[in-house]
Amino acid sequence: MRVGLFTDSYPPFINGVSTSVSMLKKALEQKGHIVYVVTVGQNALKYDYDEENRILRIPGVPIGIYDYRLSRIYPLKVINQMKSWKLDIIHSHTEFGIGIFARLFAKQESIPLVHTYHTMYEDYTHYITKGYFNKSSKKIVEYLTMFYCDKTARELIVPTEKTYRLFKEKYHYDKPINIIPTGMDVTRFYKENLDGKMLMNIRKQLKIKALDFVIIFVGRIAEEKNIPFLFRVMEEVSKEVSNIKLYIIGDGPDKQKYEKTVSESKFKDKVFFVGKVSFDEMPYYYNIANLFVTASTTETQGLTVIEAMASSVPVLAIDDEAFRSVVINDLNGNLFTNESELKKLIVTLYQDRKKLERMSTQARIQAEHFSLAHFAESALDVYRRTIKEYKNRKTFTTAILHLFKKGKR
Secondary structure, eight states: OEEEEEOSOOTTSOSHHHHHHHHHHHHHHHTTOEEEEEEEOSOSSOOEEETTTTEEEEOEEEOSSTTOEEEOOOOHHHHHHHHTTOOSEEEEOOSSTHHHHHHHHHHHHTOOEEEEOOOOGGGTTHHHHTTSSHHHHHHHHHHHHHHHHHHTOSEEEESSHHHHHIIIIISOOOSOEEEOOOOOOGGGGOGGGSOHHHHHHHHHHTTOOTTOEEEEEESOOSGGGOHHHHHHHHHHHTTTOTTEEEEEEOOOTTHHHHHHHHHTSTTTTTEEEEEOOOTTTHHHHHTTOSEEEEOOSOOSSOHHHHHHHHTTOOEEEESOHHHHTTOOBTTTEEEESSHHHHHHHHHHHHHOHHHHHHHHHHHHHHHGGGOHHHHHHHHHHHHHHHHHHHHHHHHHHHHHHHHHHHHHO
């Protein structure tokens, strides 16, 4: 099958969508399918086509939100390049920019379109509105989302039941919805597959001592990730666990503000900001940790949770639908509802190392459920069904038009 993945975010950019699309490409290719990617490039003027890896990067302009860029116009040479691919299916991963291009190209070339909804946009409108007109902006986001997903895509893919319920219960979406969690190459996070010397060097760089109890958070440093929640818990935990450390890995608009908060706090020697880490180095940073924590309620799936578990790191996550199907209490981690619960969980696991070790083993076992092979097969099932229904509908439409023309004679 010849598949076109259209996305506004793709490596070297690092975020959940980027990871999901790159993993899907890898998973499909491992099964022998030919996969092309259309995405936004760093250059605002130059088009770039990597023929060997089949990646077309379209000029993009920054929009002021993280590293995101919106694509510009699409010249004839790009259209002709894409026509030469002879795609069987288009799979879009964004509602805007490249996603609009996917919709137009699919319609123009009569190619069936599948769409994955990755982002709970209603949780991010504050970046545009700056606190004003929040209610109306959420309605606009709902309208735009439904316009793209309902009027264009033949089938919708969502990563979790949380997103499924959004479409069914709030948006009243009546087309097929497929829940397909993002798969990943979990083996790249296994400690035995890492360079031991490099792992030791990173521990030295971060000044981690042999007896330190290390907790990590991985993600954007921004309001919606609820990071101050973790600060407050660390302040309380550090009163009982003197050798505890929290490393925050990532970058974002609130990094400087949070660094200032920590520098002026009583726990300034317990919380550290690592900054951005490359895709290839991320497994090493997970493997320095005893625990992974997140208090974010804006995730659709939470890929960092799966990455942590693949690294044999138990997860402590806030009780949110995005995590309930992944984190199983007292098996591979725990869910919490408030600060005191998280504090108690951390202290308990610090004191009970046998329990921590059991959870560590189970975390890795659970991560194996998100293999690339399963991810690819689930997506292919949707593709095959969509192509078949599209062809049947096209045949039916052609037959009706033929009868109509015959009747007019």
